[in-house]
Amino acid sequence: xxxxxxxxxxxxxxxxxxxxxxxxxxxxxxxxxxxxxxxxxxxxxxxxxxxxxxxxxxxxxxxxxxxxxxxxxxxxxxxxxxxxxxxxxxxxxxxxxxxxxxxxxxxxxxxxxxxxxxxxxxxxxxxxxxxxxxxxxxxxxxxxxxxxxxxxxxxxxxxxxxxxxxxxxxxxxxxxxxxxxxxxxxxxxxxxxxxxxxxxxxxxxxxxxxxxxxxxxxxxxxxxxxxxxxxxxxxxxxxxxxxxxxxxxxxxxxxxxxxxxxxxxxxxxxxxxxxxxxxxxxxx
Amino acid sequence: xxxxxxxxxxxxxxxxxxxxxxxxxxxxxxxxxxxxxxxxxxxxxxxxxxxxxxxxxxxxxxxxxxxxxxxxxxxxxxxxxxxxxxxxxxxxxxxxxxxxxxxxxxxxxxxxxxxxxxxxxxxxxxxxxxxxxxxxxxxxxxxxxxxxxxxxxxxxxxxxxxxxxxxxxxxxxxxxxxxxxxxxxxxxxxxxxxxxxxxxxxxxxxxxxxxxxxxxxxxxxxxxxxxxxxxxxxxxxxxxxxxxxxxxxxxxxxxxxxxxxxxxxxxxxxxxxxxxxxxxxxxxxxxxxxxxxxxxxxxxxxxxxxxxxxxxxxxxx
Numbered sequence: 259x260x261x262x263x264x265x266x267x268x269x270x271x272x273x274x275x276x277x278x279x280x281x282x283x284x285x286x287x288x289x290x291x292x293x294x295x296x297x298x299x300x301x302x303x304x305x306x307x308x309x310x311x312x313x314x315x316x317x318x319x320x321x322x323x324x325x326x327x328x329x330x331x332x333x334x335x336x337x338x339x340x341x342x343x344x345x346x347x348x349x350x351x352x353x354x355x356x357x358x359x360x361x362x363x364x365x366x367x368x369x370x371x372x373x374x375x376x377x378x379x380x381x382x383x384x385x386x387x388x389x390x391x392x393x394x395x396x397x398x399x400x401x402x403x404x405x406x407x408x409x410x411x412x413x414x415x416x417x418x419x420x421x422x423x424x425x426x427x428x429x430x431x432x433x434x435x436x437x438x439x440x441x442x443x444x445x446x447x448x449x450x451x452x453x454x455x456x457x458x459x460x461x462x463x464x465x466x467x468x469x470x471x472x473x474x475x476x477x478x479x480x481x482x483x484x485x486x487x488x489x490x491x492x493x494x495x496x497x498x499x500x501x502x503x504x505x506x507x508x509x510x511x512x513x514x515x516x517x518x519x520x521x522x523x524x525x526x527x528x529x530x531x532x533x534x535x536x537x538x539x540x541x542x
Numbered sequence: 543x544x545x546x547x548x549x550x551x552x553x554x555x556x557x558x559x560x561x562x563x564x565x566x567x568x569x570x571x572x573x574x575x576x577x578x579x580x581x582x583x584x585x586x587x588x589x590x591x592x593x594x595x596x597x598x599x600x601x602x603x604x605x606x607x608x609x610x611x612x613x614x615x616x617x618x619x620x621x622x623x624x625x626x627x628x629x630x631x632x633x634x635x636x637x638x639x640x641x642x643x644x645x646x647x648x649x650x651x652x653x654x655x656x657x658x659x660x661x662x663x664x665x666x667x668x669x670x671x672x673x674x675x676x677x678x679x680x681x682x683x684x685x686x687x688x689x690x691x692x693x694x695x696x697x698x699x700x701x702x703x704x705x706x707x708x709x710x711x712x713x714x715x716x717x718x719x720x721x722x723x724x725x726x727x728x729x730x731x732x733x734x735x736x737x738x739x740x741x742x743x744x745x746x747x748x749x750x751x752x753x754x755x756x757x758x759x760x761x762x763x764x765x766x767x768x769x770x771x772x773x774x775x776x777x778x779x780x781x782x783x784x785x786x787x788x789x790x791x792x793x794x795x796x797x798x799x800x801x802x803x804x805x806x807x808x809x810x811x812x813x814x815x816x817x818x819x820x821x822x823x824x825x826x827x828x829x830x831x832x833x834x835x836x837x838x839x840x841x842x843x844x845x846x847x848x849x850x851x852x853x854x855x856x857x858x859x
Contacts, residue, residue: 313593313834393610471612474620476582478592478609480599489580489608499611502741503589504766504835509743 291520298513306514310480311496315507318500320515325482326395326475326490327464327522333399333486334406334463339456342407346414346452351440370408377405378472386473393474396486401473402466406459413455417448450537457530461523467494493519575602577815582610583617583630586716586760587802589834590656591630594823597830601822605815614716615639618805624648627810628820631803632658632716633729649808651854653847654839655823656831659761659785660721660798662774667753670694670701673775673782676797679725682708682756688733694754708736709748709757715740721758724797746770758798761785762835790837802836806851808858817855824848 259267309319353359381401391397421444429439445452470492477499479491493515500512581591588611595607612620614631621629622642635643635652643650662679664671678697681687694701711718713730723729739745742759749755750770764773775782778796789795804823810816824847828838839847 310596311592312596313589313830474582474610474612476608476610477585477588478595478607480595480608481606499585499588502585502743504742504760504763506766 294513294516294520297510298515298517301510301514302517306511307518311478315503315505315511318508318511320493320496320518322479322482323491323493323496323515324518326479327492327519329395329483329486329490330399330402330470330492331460331464333395334402335456335460337399338403338406338410338459341403342410342456343414343452345407346411346418347440347445349411350415350418351436351444366408366411370412374405374466375468375472377401378469380404381469381473391487393476393489394487395483395490398470398473398475398490398492399486401469402463405466405469406463409459409462410452410455413459414448414452417451417455418444420451421447448537450533453533454530454537457526457533461526461530464492464522464526465494465519467492467498471495574604575815575818576604577606577813579605579607579628579810579813579816579819580610580626581607581628581630582612582620582626583628584614584632584716584802585611586614586632586658587630587655587804590802590827590831590836591628591804591823593830593834594819594826597826598819598822602815602818605819607819618642621650621805621807622646622648624807624809627807627813627816629805631805632800633719634803635805649858650805651808651851653804653806653820653824653851654801654843655804655827655847656802656839657790657799657837658802659790659795659837660717660724660758660800661761661764661785662758662776662798663749663756663764663771664774665749665751665753665755666770666772668755668772671756671774673777675777676725679776680727682706683710683722683732684726685731685733688735704754707748707752707755708733709745709755710736710738711742711745711759712738712740717742717758717760720800721798724800760835761790761837765835787832787837791840799837801839802831806854808854811855811858820851821848824851 306319307324308321309317310321311323312318349359349362353362378401381397381404385391385397385400386393389397391400425443425447426439429443434442474489475495476489476491477495479489481488483490497512497515497519500508500515503509581595588609591609595609598605598607609630610617610620610626614633617626617629617631618635618639619642620626622639622645624646662674681697682691691697692705693703694706695703697706710721710732713732718732719729722732726732737745737748739748742763745757745759746763746767749757750767764771773784775784776795776798777783778794783789783795785795785799790799793799804820806816806820811820824844828841828844832838838844
């Protein structure tokens with residue numbers, strides 16, 4: 259066997275190794291989702307979505323945690339979007355490359371690696387106790403906003419970096435100010451990438467349990483939140499609660515709630531993919 | 543401007559009419575309460591409190607009862623800051639927590655609401671074990687056993703010369719606290735080399751799939767998995783007793799049955815909805831606790847709790 263054949267063989271082996279690695283993740287996902295579908299699919303009906311929690315598994319529904327999740331998601335988006343996009347624009351377009359901005363950058367990347375329960379403890383002290391928001395939807399949303407801020411900031415910067423410099427220069431050449439350039443040219447051109455980042459960050463936020471338990475999200479709430487200062491529960495907490503109950507009925511309920519949560523995440527990821535494709539076409 | 547004035551006076555008229563009508567309506571329907579009751583604490587007690595809240599809602603739909611599951615310790619932390627009206631607990635309040643309550647001028651009452659039995663379990667293929675004494679359980683689980691008591695025949699010589707595989711709840715669980723206190727004499731002192739999980743369903747799977755296993759957890763989890771596990775009796779000093787509704791309730795299943803509690807803040811009972819909720823709790827705890835897998839107290843004990851609560855309400859009026 260000469261060296262060319264050897265290299266070809268290595269090439270083939272690496273290809274199969276790559277296929278095996280890709281399939282391993284996929285097979286695990288299929289087994290996991292399959293198991294959950296078998297357990298939970300028969301449990302999902304309209305009543306399951308609109309009923310309140312109950313001690314009887316077959317009478318329980320997910321209305322209040324579902325509404326809690328929706329409230330938290332919307333508020334988190336409203337809070338985190340303007341702050342993190344503004345921060346990303348500042349760091350990419352305005353900040354001078356000096357020690358201060360290097361320090362800021364390192365800290366933002368560090369924040370992205372902090373365990374989520376630490377954000378929960380911070381939220382409990384700052385939002386719940388010092389700001390007296392109580393265990394409210396708003397306190398939960400503020401905590402989750404902190405959690406996903408670094409993710410959106412990084413995504414925003416990447417999206418802005420990808421905007422060709424020629425667009426900025428053309429804008430300046432026509433006499434536009436810096437702000438006009440950013441607002442009318444850079445942001446629209448990078449909006450697809452920014453939105454993708456925001457949606458992916460939000461789909462992480464919707465699955466978070468630990469920080470919300472610390473902040474004081476509840477397990478049993480017989481009413482959907484009516485305002486940002488109401489108490490709330492969210493889907494992951496309801497799932498966590500059901501899965502540790504002894505009765506099989508509750509475990510099936512947990513599987514059904516997982517399907518709903520997965521469905522929401524898939525839709526959000528789908529929207530993110532749609533925006534990314536649209537954005538890529540536009541730039542080309 | 544004229545239009546605005548007209549509108550304003552209209553609104554005034556309507557609001558005054560409504561507020562006039564209100565007292566009469568209230569009197570006619572004095573049973574209907576409104577308000578908010580916040581409860582937090584043990585996830586073991588949670589199913590009972592949830593069941594009570596669910597039934598209470600049928601009578602009093604305008605009282606919003608919310609329940610969290612921060613754990614017994616986490617619940618007391620909030621309770622001692624006055625953030626919750628009622629705290630669920632799977633063990634009595636600790637000295638440190640009593641001090642925290644005193645610091646914030648919070649006085650409270652402790653009420654027993656049900657019993658929970660801790661079941662000791664083996665695999666159904668295990669043919670040699672029929673009972674344990676407390677001493678034998680201690681010999682297996684005490685900290686000194688770590689790395690030493692590894693085989694069944696070290697406990698009783700006639701048992702097989704096979705490795706023993708231990709399963710139990712994790713250290714954060716109230717069940718672990720209770721078991722270690724009842725068996726090893728000190729809450730939290732245990733050997734560490736066993737398979738631990740906070741999710742009792744994981745322990746069920748572990749014991750069901752392992753012939754040489756031994757484990758413990760709440761009786762409710764055994765009741766749901768009777769065909770997969772074998773319940774082992776515990777010697778209470780006089781005879782071997784298996785945990786059942788009867789033996790836990792009458793106290794003969796010793797030392798592995800424990801009471802479950804609720805604690806009520808004295809400031810909260812100035813609100814009639816809280817008093818009404820607690821009364822409703824004690825009235826229905828027997829039926830509802832059994833429905834969710836726990837064991838009711840004897841009837842005279844519920845009567846005692848009711849009296850105790852009544853006196854507490856009088857005292858704090």
